[in-house]
Amino acid sequence: MGRMVGGLTVFGLLLASAIAQPNQNDWDIYSFHINSTVSNRYATTVITSRVANRMQESKEIEFHVEIPKDAFISKFRMYIDGQPYDGVVKTKEKAQQQYTQAVSQGQSAGIVSSVGRTLEEFRTSVNVAANKKVTFELTYEELMRRKHGKYELKIHARPMQPVRDFKIDVYMHEKAGITFVDIKGGLSTKELANAITKTQEDKEAWVHFYPTVNQQTNCDGCGEQGLDGELIISYDVQRDNGFGDIQKADGYFVHHFAPSSLPRIPKNVVFVIDRSGSMSGRKMRQTRIAMVKILSDLDEEDFFGLITFDSEILYWKEELVQATSANVETAQGFARSIQDRGATDINAALLEGARMLTRYTREGSASILILLTDGDPTTGVTNRGTIQENVRRVIAGQFPLYCLGFGFDVSFEFLQKLSLMNGGVARRIYEDSDADLQLKGFYEEVANPLLTDVTMIYEGGTNLTQTNFSQYYNGSEIVVAGQILDNNVENFIPQVVAISVRRKVTFTEADTGPDPIENTTDSVLQRVWAYLTVKQLLEKELLLSGNEKEKVKNEALELSLKYSFVTPLTSMVVTKPQEGDTEVLHKPEEGKPHRNRHRGVGSTARKQGTLMVGSSPISRTGIAQMAPRSFHPELSQLNRGRHSSRFPALEDSSAHHQSQVLPGPPAHPGVAGLPGVPSSSGSWFVPISLDDFQEEIDPSFLFLEEFLEASSDSSPPVTVKHRFWIKSDGPSRPLCFDIPGTVVLKLFHHPSRELYINGELDSVMYGGFKKIVIRVGSDQRIEVDTEWITVQKGQTVSYYRGLDPIRSGSATIIRTDKEIDIEVEDIRLVIYIHQKDREVLLWPVFRQIPSESNTDGLLVLKAAVYQISQRVPLTKVKINKSEVEVTDAHAIDYSLGSHRSMPCFHGSADQILPRPLSHFLVNQL
Numbered sequence: 001m002g003r004m005v006g007g008l009t010v011f012g013l014l015l016a017s018a019i020a021q022p023n024q025n026d027w028d029i030y031s032f033h034i035n036s037t038v039s040n041r042y043a044t045t046v047i048t049s050r051v052a053n054r055m056q057e058s059k060e061i062e063f064h065v066e067i068p069k070d071a072f073i074s075k076f077r078m079y080i081d082g083q084p085y086d087g088v089v090k091t092k093e094k095a096q097q098q099y100t101q102a103v104s105q106g107q108s109a110g111i112v113s114s115v116g117r118t119l120e121e122f123r124t125s126v127n128v129a130a131n132k133k134v135t136f137e138l139t140y141e142e143l144m145r146r147k148h149g150k151y152e153l154k155i156h157a158r159p160m161q162p163v164r165d166f167k168i169d170v171y172m173h174e175k176a177g178i179t180f181v182d183i184k185g186g187l188s189t190k191e192l193a194n195a196i197t198k199t200q201e202d203k204e205a206w207v208h209f210y211p212t213v214n215q216q217t218n219c220d221g222c223g224e225q226g227l228d229g230e231l232i233i234s235y236d237v238q239r240d241n242g243f244g245d246i247q248k249a250d251g252y253f254v255h256h257f258a259p260s261s262l263p264r265i266p267k268n269v270v271f272v273i274d275r276s277g278s279m280s281g282r283k284m285r286q287t288r289i290a291m292v293k294i295l296s297d298l299d300e301e302d303f304f305g306l307i308t309f310d311s312e313i314l315y316w317k318e319e320l321v322q323a324t325s326a327n328v329e330t331a332q333g334f335a336r337s338i339q340d341r342g343a344t345d346i347n348a349a350l351l352e353g354a355r356m357l358t359r360y361t362r363e364g365s366a367s368i369l370i371l372l373t374d375g376d377p378t379t380g381v382t383n384r385g386t387i388q389e390n391v392r393r394v395i396a397g398q399f400p401l402y403c404l405g406f407g408f409d410v411s412f413e414f415l416q417k418l419s420l421m422n423g424g425v426a427r428r429i430y431e432d433s434d435a436d437l438q439l440k441g442f443y444e445e446v447a448n449p450l451l452t453d454v455t456m457i458y459e460g461g462t463n464l465t466q467t468n469f470s471q472y473y474n475g476s477e478i479v480v481a482g483q484i485l486d487n488n489v490e491n492f493i494p495q496v497v498a499i500s501v502r503r504k505v506t507f508t509e510a511d512t513g514p515d516p517i518e519n520t521t522d523s524v525l526q527r528v529w530a531y532l533t534v535k536q537l538l539e540k541e542l543l544l545s546g547n548e549k550e551k552v553k554n555e556a557l558e559l560s561l562k563y564s565f566v567t568p569l570t571s572m573v574v575t576k577p578q579e580g581d582t583e584v585l586h587k588p589e590e591g592k593p594h595r596n597r598h599r600g601v602g603s604t605a606r607k608q609g610t611l612m613v614g615s616s617p618i619s620r621t622g623i624a625q626m627a628p629r630s631f632h633p634e635l636s637q638l639n640r641g642r643h644s645s646r647f648p649a650l651e652d653s654s655a656h657h658q659s660q661v662l663p664g665p666p667a668h669p670g671v672a673g674l675p676g677v678p679s680s681s682g683s684w685f686v687p688i689s690l691d692d693f694q695e696e697i698d699p700s701f702l703f704l705e706e707f708l709e710a711s712s713d714s715s716p717p718v719t720v721k722h723r724f725w726i727k728s729d730g731p732s733r734p735l736c737f738d739i740p741g742t743v744v745l746k747l748f749h750h751p752s753r754e755l756y757i758n759g760e761l762d763s764v765m766y767g768g769f770k771k772i773v774i775r776v777g778s779d780q781r782i783e784v785d786t787e788w789i790t791v792q793k794g795q796t797v798s799y800y801r802g803l804d805p806i807r808s809g810s811a812t813i814i815r816t817d818k819e820i821d822i823e824v825e826d827i828r829l830v831i832y833i834h835q836k837d838r839e840v841l842l843w844p845v846f847r848q849i850p851s852e853s854n855t856d857g858l859l860v861l862k863a864a865v866y867q868i869s870q871r872v873p874l875t876k877v878k879i880n881k882s883e884v885e886v887t888d889a890h891a892i893d894y895s896l897g898s899h900r901s902m903p904c905f906h907g908s909a910d911q912i913l914p915r916p917l918s919h920f921l922v923n924q925l
Helices: 092-104 190-195 213-218 282-296 325-336 346-359 384-395 412-420 435-445 522-543 546-562 633-639
Strands: 011-015 027-039 042-053 059-068 072-080 083-086 088-091 107-115 119-128 133-143 150-157 165-173 178-184 196-200 204-209 229-237 245-249 252-257 267-274 303-309 313-315 366-373 401-406 426-429 449-459 468-473 478-484 493-500 503-508 570-578 609-613 616-620 623-626 684-687 721-726 735-740 744-750 755-761 769-776 780-785 789-793 796-800 806-808 811-815 819-824 827-836 839-848 867-870 875-879 882-893 900-906
Touching: 027 150, 042 059, 042 522, 059 133, 072 119, 072 570, 083 570, 088 092, 088 546, 092 570, 119 133, 133 522, 150 165, 165 229, 178 196, 178 204, 190 196, 190 213, 190 839, 196 839, 204 229, 245 522, 252 449, 252 493, 252 522, 267 282, 267 346, 282 325, 282 435, 303 325, 303 346, 313 346, 346 366, 346 384, 366 412, 366 449, 384 412, 401 412, 401 435, 412 426, 412 522, 426 435, 449 478, 478 522, 522 546, 546 570, 721 882, 721 900, 735 882, 755 839, 769 819, 780 811, 780 819, 789 806, 789 811
Parallel strands: 011 150, 027 165, 267 303, 267 366, 366 401, 401 426, 735 900
Antiparallel strands: 011 059, 027 042, 042 133, 059 119, 072 083, 072 133, 088 570, 107 119, 107 570, 150 229, 165 204, 178 229, 196 204, 245 252, 252 478, 303 313, 449 468, 449 493, 493 503, 609 616, 623 684, 721 735, 744 755, 755 769, 769 780, 769 839, 780 789, 789 796, 806 811, 811 819, 819 827, 827 839, 867 875, 875 882, 882 900
C-alpha cells in the first residue's frame, strides 16, 4: 500500500500577460496538443502549445503548467522563429544562481521547481515580436498507480481560448494485454463525447479527442475562453497468474505484482477522528457523513474501534468489537453525534488507538490504524519529533498507520513522516464538496487486505527499489524495479513470499529465461527504475538526519540530474535571448538555392520584388525554376499537352487578379505543348509574371519551389492491390479485403449537407491514397495530394504548401510534417502522411463525424460483428448473415501516425463489406 498514489493529471494554461487577463485579439493559440504515451504503466506526456502574436508590437507570452507531485518534469523546449531554447536541469542552488544572473543582465528567464511536496509548477514567459510565433513543449513522466482495480490517466486541459488545432492523443501499450478502456470526465460529456474516438486491441489502445472550435465554447464548463475540464482514461491489464508481470531488458527489470484470486483477510481497524475546534463547519459534517458510509462497508468478519479526540479522548467502545449489523448501527449513531470542540492532542489519541490494536491479537487477520486530522498538535505532547518516536515505539512495525490530512492548515510533512515511519502513507483530503467521497475512497483502497508481510526476493538482482510491504490490498499493485547483475537473466530468479490468511504463500516465475519486450524500449525500464528510486530516496531522506540524510539526498540528486528529473532537489532553468536582440533574416545569395525558397534566373524577368514566405522575406525574379509535376497535377497535365477544365481559373487568369490565383503557364512554342523553357539539366524553367499575382499573398502560399526532373516515362501501368480493414466489435481480429487498381473511392458522403469526401488510390502495392478531395456545397473544393493543398472557393483557386493554418469558408486546414488536419463544421478529418517503398502516401481517418445516420462511405463503416464458424480445414466466419471463407493474413494499419502491421482475417470485399464493392466506387474525385 505504501506505493499507491493517484493517477496522472495534466494542467496546461497559457496566459498572455502576468498581470492582466489576455485579450484574444492580442495573441492566438493556433495549436494546442497533449500527447500521452503509456508503455507498461509508465506514462510520458508532452504538451505542445503554439502561439502567434498577431499584434503590431511585441507581447509577453507566459506558459504555466501544474502537475501533481508524482510526475517529474523531464524536458522543456521553446522555439522562437525556429530556434530552439532548451531548459536545463540543475541543482536548486545553481539554477537559482543562473536565474538571478540572467535577470540581472536584462535577459528573460524561466524557472521550474517543486512547490512544497504536493505540487510541481512550471512557469516561463518570453517576449514575442510583432507577428511572430513561439512554441512551448513540456514533457513529464509518471509511473501510473493502480487503485480500485484500475489505472487512471487524467488530462486536464485549459488553454484559455478556443483553439483551431486542439488535440489530445493517447497511446497505450501493455505487454500483459488490456482488459478494458473507459473514458469519463467533464471533457467526455454531452456534445464533447462525439469528439472522442477509441480503439482497443489485445495489447494496444488509442484514444483521440479532437473537439471543434464550436464544441470548445458550447460544452459544460466551457465558454468564450474555451475548454476547462478533465479527460480521464481508465484501464486495467490481464492478470493470468499470481506472480504478475515482470519485464527485463538491457540489464533492468520491472515487476508488477497484483494477484487477485486470493481469499480476503479479515481486518482489525481503529479510526482516530479529530474533533477539535478547527474541524467545525463543513469539515465536521463531511467527516460524519463519510464515517457513516465507511462503517456500513465493514465486513462482518472485521473488528473495529472508533476514537474521537480534542484535548481529551472519547471512546465509542474501549475495546475492538465485531462488525455485526447491530454494532455497526450503534457506531453510526455515535459518528452522527460527533461535535467539534477543544484543542488537538494527536499524541495521546494515536497512542491509545495503537494500544487498542496491540491488545487485540487475532491470528489470520490484518490490523490498520487510520488518523484523520486537520491541524497540528496544540496540547499534550506538541513536539512533532517526540510524537513520531512515541507512535513508532508503540506500533513497533506490527501494522501500518495511515494519516489523512484535512485541508491545508495541517503540517502535511509531519503526517507524511509519521506514516512512512510506520509502513503507511499520508493523503491530503481537500476541502471541497466531495471531501466525504475522498475519505470513503481512501478507505476502499485499504478495505480488503489479501496479503501481509510481503517480501519481494530477486536473486541475481541489485540496486533494488523497496522490496518489503506490510500489506497488499485488493485492487492495488506492488511495483519493484532493479538491475540484473551482469545482465545475466539465466541466473536472475525472482519470487514473492507473503502471508495469506493463516498460511505462508510463495509466488514464482514460471519461466526465468529471456523475456522479450514488445514495443518497449530499454530506456523505459531504466527510467521506471530511476523514477521509483528517486521517489523512494526522497521519502527515505525525510526520515533520516545527519550524515545518513546527506548521503541519501546526494544519491537522489545524482539520479535526478542524470535523468533530467525536476524534483524537490533540482530546478530547470530556461534562458532566452535578451529583450533587445533582433533576429535578422537575410536574402539568399545569388546562385545558392535554398530549400522552400523561390529561385530567380536572371534578367528575363519583367519585374522584380520581394515575396514573404512565412515571415521571411526572400528575393525573387519573375521566372521560377520548377518541375511541372511537383507543383500541381493540373500543371502536370499541361506538361503532357492536356489542359484541364476542372479549374477555370487556370485557363483565364486575367479575370481573377483580385483573388489568390496562380495562372497556368503558357505553353512554350516548339516543345510539344510542354510549358516553360528547357534547361541543360533536363528540368524546365517556367516564366511567371508578377503582374499575374495579387499584391498581398498569403504568407503560407508557396509556389514553384521544388526542382525535380521532368518525367517522360511512359511505363505500362502496374496492377496494384490496396488492403483495407474493418475493426471488429470486440477483441477479435479485424477483417480485411483488397481493392485492385488506382480507383476512386467513396470515403464519406453526406447528401443532406452536400458534403462529399472521395479518395484516389496510389500505385504503391498495399499503399494508400495519392489524392483526397473534399467538396462542401456547390462552390467549395479542397484537394490534398502528397505535395500540395488546393483550395477552390467559387472561381478562386489557391495552392498551399506551408505550415500556416488555412481558412476557407467553413473549413480550417492545418498541416504538419506528418499529418493534415481538416475541420469542416462539426467534422474533424486527419490525413496522415506516410512513406512506403520510398513513396509518399496519404491515409484519411475521422476523428469526429456527425451523429446523423444518413451518411455513407468507407470511413464510416460500423465495426464488423462476426463469429468464427469453422477453423478446420478452412477458416470460415459468419458475417452479414452469410458464411464467408477467410484466410489468416496481415494488413498495414495507416490510421495512426506511424504505420504498423497487424493480423487480420482476409476475404472477398463483396462478402466482407455491408454492400457490394461497386457501391463504394465513384467515377471522379
